[in-house]
Amino acid sequence: MARVLMKGNEAIAEAAIAAGCRFFFGYPITPQSEVPEYFSIRMPEVGGTFVQAESEVAAVNMLYGAAGTGVRAMTSSSSPGFSLKQEGISYIACAEIPAVVVNIMRGGPGLGSIQASQADYFQATKGGGHGDYRLLVYAPASIQEACDLMATAFDRSQKYRCVSMILGDGMLGQMMEPVEIKPVEVKQYDNSWATVGWADKSRPRAVVNSLYITHEELGAVNKRLQAKYKEIAANEVMVEEFNMDQPEFVIVAFGTVARIAKNAVAKLKEQGINVGLIRPITVWPFPYCSLEKAAAMNSVKGFLTVEVSAGQLVEDVRLGVNGKKPVELHNTLGSVYPTPDEIVESILALKGRK
Amino acid sequence: MNEQILIAGFGGQGVLSMGKMLAEAAMAEGHEVSWLPSYGPEMRGGTSNVSVNISDKPIGAPIISPGDATCVMAMNLPSLTKFESFVKPGGLLLVNSSIIDKKATRTDITVYYVKANDLANELGNPKTANMIMLGAYLEKAKVVKPETMLDQLRAVFGAKKPQLVELNENALKKGADSAK
16 A cells, blocks of 8 residues: 555554454544544444444443454543543453553543643553553554554454553644555454354353452462563563664653654754663553663763653653663643753753763 | 745634645655644634644654744734744745735745735635645745646545636646746
8 A cells, every 4th residue: 555644543543444453432532533533434344343432431341342252343532531441441451351442642630631642651551440450552653653553452462362552642643644554464363262152162151251259269360460461571562762872861752752852862963962762662561671771871871751741751761770870851741742952951951960 | 855834824724734735745756744733622713723844854743843944824913923933044934915914023034925815816716825825835945846736636626526626726826926
C-alpha cells in the first residue's frame, strides 16, 4: 500500500483492522472520537462488528465478553473515559484474556481539558485498576509507529494472553502524517482457553473467570500473572536510543514530546552541545537497562526528563539511573506542550550549574 | 526543505482544508509532512488554525513554535494579531486584506496583502478565498508545483464534483497572479 495522509485516530483503527481486529466496542470522547467513527464505517466493510456502547463501562465489558471467545477485539477512549474502563481491564487481566485498549490522553484530572496531555502515565504503567496486574504499554511517537505497534500489540496480547495498550495523546490522535498500513501476518496462538462452545466435549471446559475465592486459588493466579509479567519485562522492552554517542546530557521523553525533544537535541548540536535522547517505546516494561547503561557512561553529566505531567515519567527515570547521576525534571502542566527552545534552556541551565 | 506553515482564520474559512491540500501535495512530491489542527470547543465563526510541516527529513515537533514559522497566512484579524510574531526573521506573512484593514508591524519579514475575499467574489464564489490565498502562497514560496496541487484538486473533487475542480483551479491561479 502506498503512503496516504491519515489522521492518527483513523490510522490506528485501520491498522487494528489490518492486525485482524474484527470487534470494536467504544464510546465517543474527544480527542479520540475518530477511532469509533472510523470503525463504524470500516467494520461492516470487513465483516467485523462495531458497537457504540451506552457507556465506557459497557464497552469494556463487551470487550471482555467478545475477547473471551478468542477473537481479536479492542476498545479505545480518552483519559476520563479510560478511567471508567479500569475495573473491566482489571477483570480482563485477571481472566488472562487477550485484548487491546487505546488511550488517546487529554488533560486531567477530572474532566480536564480536551487538549493533549501525558498525565495518565502512572495509570498506564503501574496497573491502572485494582489488584496486581500490568498492561503491555506501547507509546508511539508518530502515526506510522502507532500503526506498526498496533500489529505488535495484538500479537503480544494473544501470545501472552495479556492486555496490550496503545498510549497516545490528543496530538497524535488529531494530527495527520503520511502512513503506510502494512499487511500483517496474523499468527494463531493456542486458544483452547477460549469460550467457543462445548457441544462435543472434546476438550476441557473453558471458563472465563476473575473470581478466586480461596487463598490458594488466588495465590496461584497471582503467581502465574507475575511470572508472565516477568517474561514480558524480559522480552518485550522497546526503546529508541538517539544520538547516544558520548552525550554530555541525556533527555528522556516518550511519545510526541520525544519529537519536540529531538528538535531540541538538533538545536543544541548547533551550539556544540552533545545531548542524547532515550525514548521509551514501551513505557511498561520500562527500558531501565538503557538508563543504567547511560548513567554508567563517563561523558554523561546528567539527565533531563521532559514530560507533560507533574513528575510521573521522572520516577521511572530515577529508578533506572539509580542515583548515579543527577536527574532533573522539565515538565509542563495543563495540556501545555514544551517548545524545543524551552528544553534547550533547561539543558543550558544544567550545564551552567557545574 | 524545511517549511513550517501556520494558517489561521475563523472556522468556516477553509483553513484546515488549505493545510490538508498543501500537505497532500507536498507528500505527493515525496516530502515528509505533518498536519496538526488546533482543536477545541470551536465552531463556525470561532478561531481555527493548522500547522503544516514540510521537510526532506523526518519531522520532529509537529507544533510550530513562535519565531519558527517560515510562513503565516492570516485569514482574519485575530489571526494576524496572534501569529505575526510566529514568523521567523526573513519569513513570509500573507494577510487577507479583504477583511483585515490593519497593517503588519514587523519589518524583518516579507509581507504580502492578498484581497482573498474580493478575488473570490470576482470568481462568483466567496468560499474560494482559501484557495486564492493558497495560490498566492504557492506563487511566493514555490513549495509544491502548481500541477501537483491541481492533481490534489482532482483527487478531492474530481469524481463527485468535477465543476469544483475548475472553480478551485481558477481560484489558485487568480491568487497566484495577484502575488506575481
